[in-house]
Amino acid sequence: MSTLTITNPATGATIRTVPADTPDDVTAKVARARAAQPAWRRRSLDERIGIIRAFREIIERDKATLAALTTSEVGKPLGQSKNELNGLLGRIDFFLAESAKTLAPEQVFSEGTMVEVIDHEPLGVVANISAWNYPYFVGSNVFVPALIAGNTVLYKPSEFATLTGLALADALHEAGVPKDVFIPVVGGGEIGAALTSQPVDGVFFTGSYATGKKIADAAGKSMTRVQLELGGKDPVYVADDVDAAAAAAATADGAFYNTGQSCCAVERIYVHDAIYDQFVDAFVREVGGFVVGDPTDEKTYIGPLTRAAQLAVLDEQIADAKKRGAKVAAGGQRLDRPGNYFAPTVLLNVDHSMAVMREESFGPVIGIQRVKDDAEAASLMNDTQYGLTAGVYTKDRARAEKLLRDVDAGSAYWNCCDRVSPRLPWSGRGHSGLGLTLSRYGILAFTKPKAWHLRSPG
Ligand code: NAD
Numbered sequence: 338m339s340t341l342t343i344t345n346p347a348t349g350a351t352i353r354t355v356p357a358d359t360p361d362d363v364t365a366k367v368a369r370a371r372a373a374q375p376a377w378r379r380r381s382l383d384e385r386i387g388i389i390r391a392f393r394e395i396i397e398r399d400k401a402t403l404a405a406l407t408t409s410e411v412g413k414p415l416g417q418s419k420n421e422l423n424g425l426l427g428r429i430d431f432f433l434a435e436s437a438k439t440l441a442p443e444q445v446f447s448e449g450t451m452v453e454v455i456d457h458e459p460l461g462v463v464a465n466i467s468a469w470n471y472p473y474f475v476g477s478n479v480f481v482p483a484l485i486a487g488n489t490v491l492y493k494p495s496e497f498a499t500l501t502g503l504a505l506a507d508a509l510h511e512a513g514v515p516k517d518v519f520i521p522v523v524g525g526g527e528i529g530a531a532l533t534s535q536p537v538d539g540v541f542f543t544g545s546y547a548t549g550k551k552i553a554d555a556a557g558k559s560m561t562r563v564q565l566e567l568g569g570k571d572p573v574y575v576a577d578d579v580d581a582a583a584a585a586a587a588t589a590d591g592a593f594y595n596t597g598q599s600c601c602a603v604e605r606i607y608v609h610d611a612i613y614d615q616f617v618d619a620f621v622r623e624v625g626g627f628v629v630g631d632p633t634d635e636k637t638y639i640g641p642l643t644r645a646a647q648l649a650v651l652d653e654q655i656a657d658a659k660k661r662g663a664k665v666a667a668g669g670q671r672l673d674r675p676g677n678y679f680a681p682t683v684l685l686n687v688d689h690s691m692a693v694m695r696e697e698s699f700g701p702v703i704g705i706q707r708v709k710d711d712a713e714a715a716s717l718m719n720d721t722q723y724g725l726t727a728g729v730y731t732k733d734r735a736r737a738e739k740l741l742r743d744v745d746a747g748s749a750y751w752n753c754c755d756r757v758s759p760r761l762p763w764s765g766r767g768h769s770g771l772g773l774t775l776s777r778y779g780i781l782a783f784t785k786p787k788a789w790h791l792r793s794p795g
Contacts, residue, residue, distance in 0.1 A: 346645070347675075388512050389512070414596075461488060465492045570604045573591065574711070593639060598643060668680030679700055726754070
Protein backbone atom coordinates (compact mmCIF):
# COMPACT_ATOMS: atom_id res chain seq x y z
CA MET A 338 0.00 0.00 0.00
CA SER A 339 1.21 3.49 -0.83
CA THR A 340 1.48 5.96 2.08
CA LEU A 341 2.15 9.64 2.65
CA THR A 342 3.99 10.96 5.69
CA ILE A 343 2.69 14.22 7.15
CA THR A 344 5.34 16.35 8.85
CA ASN A 345 5.04 19.29 11.24
CA PRO A 346 7.08 22.10 9.63
CA ALA A 347 7.58 23.84 12.97
CA THR A 348 9.39 20.86 14.51
CA GLY A 349 10.24 18.41 11.74
CA ALA A 350 8.32 15.70 13.65
CA THR A 351 6.08 13.19 11.88
CA ILE A 352 2.41 13.85 12.60
CA ARG A 353 0.88 10.84 10.88
CA THR A 354 1.24 8.50 7.95
CA VAL A 355 -1.87 8.27 5.79
CA PRO A 356 -2.81 5.84 3.02
CA ALA A 357 -2.11 7.35 -0.40
CA ASP A 358 -3.54 6.58 -3.82
CA THR A 359 -1.82 4.68 -6.60
CA PRO A 360 -2.44 5.54 -10.27
CA ASP A 361 -4.85 2.58 -10.42
CA ASP A 362 -6.80 3.98 -7.46
CA VAL A 363 -7.05 7.28 -9.33
CA THR A 364 -8.49 5.53 -12.39
CA ALA A 365 -11.10 3.81 -10.23
CA LYS A 366 -12.00 7.08 -8.47
CA VAL A 367 -12.50 8.88 -11.78
CA ALA A 368 -14.82 6.08 -12.92
CA ARG A 369 -16.87 6.45 -9.70
CA ALA A 370 -17.11 10.22 -10.17
CA ARG A 371 -18.19 9.72 -13.80
CA ALA A 372 -20.91 7.27 -12.82
CA ALA A 373 -22.22 9.54 -10.05
CA GLN A 374 -22.40 12.73 -12.09
CA PRO A 375 -25.77 12.35 -13.90
CA ALA A 376 -27.69 11.78 -10.65
CA TRP A 377 -25.95 14.73 -8.94
CA ARG A 378 -26.77 16.96 -11.89
CA ARG A 379 -30.43 15.88 -11.79
CA ARG A 380 -30.80 17.03 -8.19
CA SER A 381 -32.35 20.50 -8.10
CA LEU A 382 -30.08 23.51 -7.82
CA ASP A 383 -31.85 24.42 -4.57
CA GLU A 384 -30.99 21.02 -3.15
CA ARG A 385 -27.30 21.33 -4.06
CA ILE A 386 -27.20 24.85 -2.61
CA GLY A 387 -28.85 23.53 0.57
CA ILE A 388 -26.11 20.91 0.95
CA ILE A 389 -23.40 23.57 0.63
CA ARG A 390 -25.28 25.61 3.26
CA ALA A 391 -25.04 22.60 5.57
CA PHE A 392 -21.30 22.37 4.77
CA ARG A 393 -20.93 25.99 5.85
CA GLU A 394 -22.58 25.20 9.18
CA ILE A 395 -20.18 22.30 9.77
CA ILE A 396 -17.16 24.55 9.04
CA GLU A 397 -18.52 27.12 11.49
CA ARG A 398 -19.04 24.41 14.12
CA ASP A 399 -15.56 22.87 13.64
CA LYS A 400 -13.57 26.07 13.09
CA ALA A 401 -11.29 25.68 16.10
CA THR A 402 -10.35 22.05 15.37
CA LEU A 403 -9.81 22.75 11.69
CA ALA A 404 -7.58 25.74 12.42
CA ALA A 405 -5.41 23.66 14.77
CA LEU A 406 -5.17 20.85 12.20
CA THR A 407 -4.03 23.20 9.43
CA THR A 408 -1.52 24.89 11.71
CA SER A 409 -0.04 21.49 12.63
CA GLU A 410 0.70 20.42 9.05
CA VAL A 411 1.14 23.76 7.23
CA GLY A 412 2.78 25.77 10.04
CA LYS A 413 0.41 28.69 9.47
CA PRO A 414 0.22 30.78 12.65
CA LEU A 415 -2.98 29.81 14.47
CA GLY A 416 -4.57 33.27 14.32
CA GLN A 417 -4.04 33.25 10.54
CA SER A 418 -5.55 29.77 10.20
CA LYS A 419 -8.61 31.07 12.04
CA ASN A 420 -8.72 34.14 9.78
CA GLU A 421 -8.70 31.87 6.74
CA LEU A 422 -11.60 29.84 8.08
CA ASN A 423 -13.60 33.00 8.79
CA GLY A 424 -12.78 34.16 5.27
CA LEU A 425 -13.96 30.80 3.94
CA LEU A 426 -17.38 31.35 5.52
CA GLY A 427 -17.63 34.69 3.67
CA ARG A 428 -16.71 33.04 0.38
CA ILE A 429 -19.29 30.30 0.84
CA ASP A 430 -21.88 33.00 1.65
CA PHE A 431 -21.08 34.67 -1.66
CA PHE A 432 -21.65 31.44 -3.59
CA LEU A 433 -24.84 30.71 -1.65
CA ALA A 434 -26.20 34.17 -2.46
CA GLU A 435 -25.14 34.39 -6.12
CA SER A 436 -25.33 30.88 -7.60
CA ALA A 437 -29.07 30.59 -8.25
CA LYS A 438 -29.32 33.83 -10.20
CA THR A 439 -26.01 33.28 -12.04
CA LEU A 440 -26.91 29.75 -13.13
CA ALA A 441 -30.53 30.50 -14.06
CA PRO A 442 -31.35 30.13 -17.76
CA GLU A 443 -31.40 33.52 -19.43
CA GLN A 444 -33.83 34.45 -22.21
CA VAL A 445 -31.90 36.77 -24.51
CA PHE A 446 -34.33 37.13 -27.42
CA SER A 447 -38.01 36.76 -28.18
CA GLU A 448 -39.76 37.66 -31.43
CA GLY A 449 -42.94 36.12 -32.77
CA THR A 450 -42.73 32.38 -32.20
CA MET A 451 -38.92 32.38 -31.71
CA VAL A 452 -37.21 32.45 -28.32
CA GLU A 453 -33.47 32.22 -27.56
CA VAL A 454 -32.20 31.06 -24.19
CA ILE A 455 -28.71 30.58 -22.73
CA ASP A 456 -28.53 27.69 -20.28
CA HIS A 457 -25.57 26.68 -18.13
CA GLU A 458 -24.78 22.97 -17.99
CA PRO A 459 -22.16 21.46 -15.68
CA LEU A 460 -18.85 20.48 -17.24
CA GLY A 461 -19.18 16.94 -15.86
CA VAL A 462 -16.24 15.50 -13.89
CA VAL A 463 -13.79 18.08 -12.60
CA ALA A 464 -10.25 17.54 -11.27
CA ASN A 465 -9.18 20.06 -8.61
CA ILE A 466 -5.44 20.01 -7.87
CA SER A 467 -4.68 22.32 -5.02
CA ALA A 468 -1.90 24.20 -3.21
CA TRP A 469 -1.17 24.18 0.53
CA ASN A 470 -0.71 27.86 1.36
CA TYR A 471 -4.42 28.75 1.69
CA PRO A 472 -5.91 25.27 1.56
CA TYR A 473 -9.44 26.40 2.47
CA PHE A 474 -9.53 29.30 0.04
CA VAL A 475 -7.94 27.75 -3.01
CA GLY A 476 -9.88 24.50 -2.62
CA SER A 477 -13.27 26.07 -2.00
CA ASN A 478 -12.88 28.57 -4.87
CA VAL A 479 -13.15 25.52 -7.10
CA PHE A 480 -15.11 22.78 -5.40
CA VAL A 481 -17.94 24.90 -3.95
CA PRO A 482 -19.12 26.44 -7.26
CA ALA A 483 -18.26 23.22 -9.14
CA LEU A 484 -20.53 21.14 -6.88
CA ILE A 485 -23.31 23.73 -6.90
CA ALA A 486 -23.23 23.78 -10.72
CA GLY A 487 -23.74 19.97 -10.82
CA ASN A 488 -20.21 18.66 -11.36
CA THR A 489 -18.59 15.79 -9.52
CA VAL A 490 -15.15 16.64 -8.14
CA LEU A 491 -11.88 14.77 -7.67
CA TYR A 492 -10.01 16.89 -5.17
CA LYS A 493 -6.27 16.43 -4.74
CA PRO A 494 -5.08 18.52 -1.82
CA SER A 495 -1.40 19.38 -1.72
CA GLU A 496 0.76 16.74 -0.05
CA PHE A 497 1.59 19.52 2.45
CA ALA A 498 -2.09 20.03 3.40
CA THR A 499 -3.52 16.53 3.11
CA LEU A 500 -5.10 16.33 6.57
CA THR A 501 -6.89 19.62 5.90
CA GLY A 502 -8.07 18.27 2.54
CA LEU A 503 -9.39 15.07 4.11
CA ALA A 504 -11.17 17.10 6.80
CA LEU A 505 -12.85 19.17 4.07
CA ALA A 506 -13.98 15.95 2.38
CA ASP A 507 -15.43 14.67 5.67
CA ALA A 508 -17.30 17.95 6.17
CA LEU A 509 -18.77 17.86 2.65
CA HIS A 510 -19.84 14.22 3.07
CA GLU A 511 -21.40 14.96 6.46
CA ALA A 512 -23.29 17.84 4.83
CA GLY A 513 -24.84 15.46 2.33
CA VAL A 514 -22.51 15.46 -0.69
CA PRO A 515 -22.46 11.79 -1.77
CA LYS A 516 -19.08 10.07 -1.41
CA ASP A 517 -18.81 9.51 -5.17
CA VAL A 518 -19.64 13.15 -5.92
CA PHE A 519 -16.70 14.61 -4.00
CA ILE A 520 -13.71 12.26 -3.88
CA PRO A 521 -10.39 13.17 -2.26
CA VAL A 522 -7.28 11.94 -4.07
CA VAL A 523 -4.23 11.58 -1.82
CA GLY A 524 -0.61 11.81 -2.90
CA GLY A 525 2.16 13.99 -4.28
CA GLY A 526 2.95 15.33 -7.73
CA GLU A 527 2.95 11.92 -9.40
CA ILE A 528 -0.63 11.33 -8.26
CA GLY A 529 -1.58 14.81 -9.52
CA ALA A 530 -0.08 13.84 -12.86
CA ALA A 531 -2.01 10.54 -12.81
CA LEU A 532 -5.20 12.53 -12.25
CA THR A 533 -4.54 14.93 -15.13
CA SER A 534 -3.94 11.97 -17.47
CA GLN A 535 -7.50 10.76 -16.82
CA PRO A 536 -10.49 11.52 -19.07
CA VAL A 537 -11.94 14.40 -17.01
CA ASP A 538 -13.93 17.39 -18.30
CA GLY A 539 -11.91 20.12 -16.62
CA VAL A 540 -8.67 20.50 -14.70
CA PHE A 541 -8.62 23.31 -12.17
CA PHE A 542 -5.18 23.84 -10.72
CA THR A 543 -3.64 26.11 -8.10
CA GLY A 544 0.12 26.00 -7.65
CA SER A 545 3.41 27.01 -9.18
CA TYR A 546 4.09 28.14 -12.73
CA ALA A 547 6.41 25.16 -13.28
CA THR A 548 3.69 22.63 -12.45
CA GLY A 549 0.99 24.69 -14.17
CA LYS A 550 2.94 24.56 -17.41
CA LYS A 551 3.11 20.74 -17.25
CA ILE A 552 -0.64 20.58 -16.58
CA ALA A 553 -1.41 22.94 -19.46
CA ASP A 554 0.73 20.80 -21.78
CA ALA A 555 -1.08 17.60 -20.72
CA ALA A 556 -4.52 19.25 -21.01
CA GLY A 557 -3.65 20.71 -24.41
CA LYS A 558 -2.92 17.25 -25.80
CA SER A 559 -6.31 15.88 -24.73
CA MET A 560 -8.19 19.17 -25.41
CA THR A 561 -9.41 19.26 -21.80
CA ARG A 562 -10.57 22.56 -20.37
CA VAL A 563 -7.88 23.85 -18.03
CA GLN A 564 -7.68 26.67 -15.52
CA LEU A 565 -4.46 27.69 -13.78
CA GLU A 566 -4.02 29.90 -10.71
CA LEU A 567 -0.27 30.32 -10.45
CA GLY A 568 2.36 32.38 -8.72
CA GLY A 569 3.17 36.05 -8.71
CA LYS A 570 5.91 38.63 -8.22
CA ASP A 571 3.47 41.25 -7.08
CA PRO A 572 4.70 44.84 -6.98
CA VAL A 573 3.64 47.79 -4.86
CA TYR A 574 4.59 51.40 -5.57
CA VAL A 575 4.63 53.91 -2.72
CA ALA A 576 4.26 57.47 -4.07
CA ASP A 577 5.65 60.60 -2.43
CA ASP A 578 2.34 61.97 -1.03
CA VAL A 579 1.53 59.29 1.56
CA ASP A 580 2.11 58.84 5.26
CA ALA A 581 5.32 56.80 5.05
CA ALA A 582 4.80 54.97 8.37
CA ALA A 583 1.23 53.92 7.55
CA ALA A 584 2.24 52.72 4.06
CA ALA A 585 5.21 50.85 5.57
CA ALA A 586 2.99 49.06 8.10
CA ALA A 587 0.43 48.10 5.44
CA THR A 588 2.95 46.86 2.89
CA ALA A 589 5.00 44.98 5.49
CA ASP A 590 1.85 43.08 6.41
CA GLY A 591 1.20 42.48 2.70
CA ALA A 592 4.70 41.08 2.27
CA PHE A 593 5.00 38.97 5.44
CA TYR A 594 1.47 37.76 6.30
CA ASN A 595 1.30 33.94 6.09
CA THR A 596 5.10 34.08 6.35
CA GLY A 597 5.18 35.55 2.85
CA GLN A 598 3.64 32.40 1.37
CA SER A 599 0.72 34.01 -0.44
CA CYS A 600 0.27 34.04 -4.19
CA CYS A 601 -0.64 37.73 -3.89
CA ALA A 602 1.96 38.60 -1.23
CA VAL A 603 3.79 41.84 -1.92
CA GLU A 604 7.04 40.55 -3.47
CA ARG A 605 8.73 43.82 -4.47
CA ILE A 606 8.33 47.41 -3.32
CA TYR A 607 9.22 50.58 -5.24
CA VAL A 608 9.38 53.78 -3.22
CA HIS A 609 9.49 57.35 -4.49
CA ASP A 610 12.84 58.95 -3.81
CA ALA A 611 11.25 61.78 -1.76
CA ILE A 612 10.03 59.47 1.03
CA TYR A 613 12.35 56.50 0.54
CA ASP A 614 14.44 56.98 3.71
CA GLN A 615 11.41 57.58 5.93
CA PHE A 616 9.62 54.58 4.46
CA VAL A 617 12.58 52.23 4.85
CA ASP A 618 13.12 53.27 8.50
CA ALA A 619 9.49 52.63 9.33
CA PHE A 620 9.41 49.35 7.35
CA VAL A 621 12.48 47.90 9.06
CA ARG A 622 11.07 48.95 12.47
CA GLU A 623 7.78 47.25 11.64
CA VAL A 624 9.49 44.02 10.58
CA GLY A 625 11.63 44.10 13.73
CA GLY A 626 8.39 44.00 15.74
CA PHE A 627 7.07 40.80 14.13
CA VAL A 628 6.72 37.92 16.57
CA VAL A 629 8.47 34.89 15.08
CA GLY A 630 7.95 31.48 16.62
CA ASP A 631 5.64 28.62 17.48
CA PRO A 632 2.65 28.76 15.12
CA THR A 633 0.33 27.30 17.76
CA ASP A 634 0.92 30.41 19.89
CA GLU A 635 -1.79 33.00 19.10
CA LYS A 636 0.79 35.81 19.39
CA THR A 637 2.97 34.43 16.58
CA TYR A 638 2.92 36.36 13.31
CA ILE A 639 5.76 34.61 11.42
CA GLY A 640 5.84 30.81 11.53
CA PRO A 641 7.99 28.24 9.77
CA LEU A 642 7.99 27.84 6.00
CA THR A 643 5.72 24.98 5.03
CA ARG A 644 8.20 23.38 2.63
CA ALA A 645 11.78 22.82 3.84
CA ALA A 646 12.99 22.98 0.22
CA GLN A 647 12.05 26.68 0.01
CA LEU A 648 14.74 27.58 2.58
CA ALA A 649 17.43 26.90 -0.05
CA VAL A 650 15.59 29.08 -2.60
CA LEU A 651 15.66 32.00 -0.14
CA ASP A 652 19.34 31.37 0.70
CA GLU A 653 20.17 31.50 -3.01
CA GLN A 654 18.13 34.63 -3.72
CA ILE A 655 19.81 36.46 -0.83
CA ALA A 656 23.31 35.31 -1.78
CA ASP A 657 22.71 36.40 -5.39
CA ALA A 658 21.36 39.80 -4.27
CA LYS A 659 24.30 40.40 -1.92
CA LYS A 660 26.79 39.47 -4.63
CA ARG A 661 25.18 42.09 -6.88
CA GLY A 662 25.31 44.83 -4.26
CA ALA A 663 22.18 44.49 -2.11
CA LYS A 664 22.30 45.48 1.54
CA VAL A 665 20.58 43.34 4.19
CA ALA A 666 18.61 45.69 6.47
CA ALA A 667 16.95 42.90 8.48
CA GLY A 668 17.26 39.12 8.74
CA GLY A 669 19.08 37.49 5.86
CA GLN A 670 19.41 33.91 7.09
CA ARG A 671 17.71 30.80 8.48
CA LEU A 672 16.95 30.76 12.19
CA ASP A 673 18.98 28.41 14.34
CA ARG A 674 16.12 26.31 15.73
CA PRO A 675 14.27 23.13 14.72
CA GLY A 676 11.73 23.52 11.92
CA ASN A 677 11.81 25.47 8.65
CA TYR A 678 12.36 28.95 10.07
CA PHE A 679 13.74 31.88 8.09
CA ALA A 680 14.26 35.34 9.60
CA PRO A 681 12.02 38.08 8.13
CA THR A 682 14.38 39.71 5.64
CA VAL A 683 14.52 43.19 4.10
CA LEU A 684 16.90 43.87 1.23
CA LEU A 685 17.86 47.38 0.06
CA ASN A 686 19.93 48.61 -2.92
CA VAL A 687 18.16 46.00 -5.02
CA ASP A 688 17.59 46.07 -8.79
CA HIS A 689 16.17 43.84 -11.50
CA SER A 690 19.47 42.10 -12.19
CA MET A 691 18.75 40.19 -8.96
CA ALA A 692 16.63 37.02 -8.80
CA VAL A 693 14.91 38.35 -5.67
CA MET A 694 13.26 41.08 -7.79
CA ARG A 695 12.29 38.76 -10.65
CA GLU A 696 11.48 35.31 -9.28
CA GLU A 697 8.82 34.41 -6.74
CA SER A 698 10.37 34.23 -3.23
CA PHE A 699 7.31 32.72 -1.53
CA GLY A 700 8.79 33.37 1.89
CA PRO A 701 9.55 36.17 4.36
CA VAL A 702 11.90 38.12 2.06
CA ILE A 703 11.31 41.49 0.40
CA GLY A 704 13.36 43.87 -1.73
CA ILE A 705 12.76 47.63 -1.59
CA GLN A 706 13.93 49.71 -4.58
CA ARG A 707 14.16 53.50 -4.84
CA VAL A 708 12.52 55.10 -7.92
CA LYS A 709 12.59 58.69 -9.18
CA ASP A 710 9.00 59.00 -10.42
CA ASP A 711 5.72 57.25 -11.39
CA ALA A 712 6.95 56.41 -14.88
CA GLU A 713 9.98 54.53 -13.58
CA ALA A 714 7.75 52.71 -11.07
CA ALA A 715 5.27 51.66 -13.79
CA SER A 716 8.05 50.43 -16.03
CA LEU A 717 9.61 48.34 -13.23
CA MET A 718 6.22 46.99 -12.14
CA ASN A 719 5.68 45.67 -15.68
CA ASP A 720 9.18 44.20 -15.91
CA THR A 721 8.02 40.69 -14.99
CA GLN A 722 6.64 37.53 -16.55
CA TYR A 723 3.96 37.39 -13.86
CA GLY A 724 0.75 39.42 -13.63
CA LEU A 725 -1.36 38.57 -10.60
CA THR A 726 -1.76 41.82 -8.62
CA ALA A 727 -0.22 45.29 -8.38
CA GLY A 728 -0.73 48.08 -5.85
CA VAL A 729 -0.18 51.82 -5.57
CA TYR A 730 -0.15 53.85 -2.37
CA THR A 731 -0.99 57.52 -2.96
CA LYS A 732 -3.57 60.03 -1.73
CA ASP A 733 -4.60 60.63 -5.34
CA ARG A 734 -7.01 58.07 -6.82
CA ALA A 735 -6.60 59.41 -10.38
CA ARG A 736 -2.82 59.05 -10.11
CA ALA A 737 -3.16 55.46 -8.91
CA GLU A 738 -5.67 54.55 -11.60
CA LYS A 739 -3.53 56.05 -14.36
CA LEU A 740 -0.57 53.97 -13.22
CA LEU A 741 -2.48 50.75 -12.60
CA ARG A 742 -4.26 50.88 -15.97
CA ASP A 743 -0.84 50.51 -17.57
CA VAL A 744 0.22 47.58 -15.37
CA ASP A 745 -0.60 44.18 -16.82
CA ALA A 746 -2.05 42.41 -13.77
CA GLY A 747 -5.39 40.74 -12.99
CA SER A 748 -6.03 42.74 -9.79
CA ALA A 749 -5.29 46.41 -9.08
CA TYR A 750 -5.04 47.76 -5.51
CA TRP A 751 -5.23 51.41 -4.46
CA ASN A 752 -4.00 51.89 -0.88
CA CYS A 753 -4.36 48.18 -0.11
CA CYS A 754 -2.61 44.95 -1.05
CA ASP A 755 -2.60 41.15 -0.54
CA ARG A 756 -6.39 41.16 -0.72
CA VAL A 757 -8.89 38.80 -2.38
CA SER A 758 -12.64 39.40 -2.63
CA PRO A 759 -15.20 36.72 -3.52
CA ARG A 760 -17.16 39.38 -5.42
CA LEU A 761 -14.32 40.12 -7.84
CA PRO A 762 -12.72 37.84 -10.44
CA TRP A 763 -9.41 36.35 -9.32
CA SER A 764 -7.19 35.94 -12.34
CA GLY A 765 -3.55 36.06 -13.32
CA ARG A 766 -1.90 37.10 -16.54
CA GLY A 767 1.24 35.71 -18.17
CA HIS A 768 2.93 33.19 -15.88
CA SER A 769 0.33 33.93 -13.17
CA GLY A 770 -2.32 31.87 -14.86
CA LEU A 771 -5.14 31.16 -17.21
CA GLY A 772 -8.86 31.59 -16.51
CA LEU A 773 -10.30 32.75 -13.20
CA THR A 774 -12.13 31.87 -10.03
CA LEU A 775 -14.47 33.86 -7.76
CA SER A 776 -17.10 36.45 -8.72
CA ARG A 777 -20.07 35.47 -10.87
CA TYR A 778 -17.65 34.60 -13.67
CA GLY A 779 -16.04 32.10 -11.28
CA ILE A 780 -19.41 30.31 -10.96
CA LEU A 781 -19.90 30.15 -14.73
CA ALA A 782 -16.34 28.77 -15.05
CA PHE A 783 -17.69 25.36 -14.00
CA THR A 784 -20.36 25.30 -16.69
CA LYS A 785 -20.64 25.06 -20.45
CA PRO A 786 -23.30 27.13 -22.17
CA LYS A 787 -26.07 25.56 -24.17
CA ALA A 788 -27.67 27.82 -26.77
CA TRP A 789 -31.40 27.06 -27.09
CA HIS A 790 -33.17 28.15 -30.30
CA LEU A 791 -36.85 27.53 -29.52
CA ARG A 792 -39.58 28.03 -32.09
CA SER A 793 -43.09 27.25 -30.85
CA PRO A 794 -45.43 25.80 -33.46
CA GLY A 795 -47.55 28.71 -34.63
P1 NAD B 1 3.11 23.07 -6.64
O1 NAD B 1 3.02 23.45 -8.09
O2 NAD B 1 4.37 22.49 -6.15
O3 NAD B 1 1.97 22.02 -6.28
C1 NAD B 1 0.58 22.29 -6.47
C2 NAD B 1 -0.17 20.98 -6.60
O4 NAD B 1 0.22 20.33 -7.81
C3 NAD B 1 0.10 19.98 -5.48
O5 NAD B 1 -1.13 19.37 -5.13
C4 NAD B 1 1.06 18.98 -6.13
O6 NAD B 1 0.99 17.70 -5.56
C5 NAD B 1 0.55 18.97 -7.55
N1 NAD B 1 1.51 18.55 -8.58
C6 NAD B 1 2.86 18.61 -8.56
N2 NAD B 1 3.38 18.16 -9.73
C7 NAD B 1 2.32 17.81 -10.51
C8 NAD B 1 2.19 17.31 -11.85
N3 NAD B 1 3.24 17.06 -12.61
N4 NAD B 1 0.94 17.09 -12.34
C9 NAD B 1 -0.15 17.36 -11.60
N5 NAD B 1 -0.09 17.83 -10.33
C10 NAD B 1 1.13 18.06 -9.79
O7 NAD B 1 2.72 24.39 -5.84
P2 NAD B 1 2.60 24.60 -4.24
O8 NAD B 1 3.95 24.62 -3.63
O9 NAD B 1 1.57 23.69 -3.68
O10 NAD B 1 1.96 26.06 -4.17
C11 NAD B 1 2.71 27.22 -4.22
C12 NAD B 1 2.47 27.96 -5.52
O11 NAD B 1 1.08 28.15 -5.73
C13 NAD B 1 3.07 29.35 -5.52
O12 NAD B 1 3.68 29.61 -6.77
C14 NAD B 1 1.85 30.26 -5.32
O13 NAD B 1 2.03 31.57 -5.78
C15 NAD B 1 0.82 29.51 -6.08
N6 NAD B 1 -0.54 29.88 -5.65
C16 NAD B 1 -1.32 30.60 -6.51
C17 NAD B 1 -2.61 31.00 -6.11
C18 NAD B 1 -3.48 31.82 -7.03
O14 NAD B 1 -4.65 31.95 -6.72
N7 NAD B 1 -2.98 32.36 -8.13
C19 NAD B 1 -3.07 30.67 -4.84
C20 NAD B 1 -2.23 29.94 -3.99
C21 NAD B 1 -0.98 29.54 -4.41
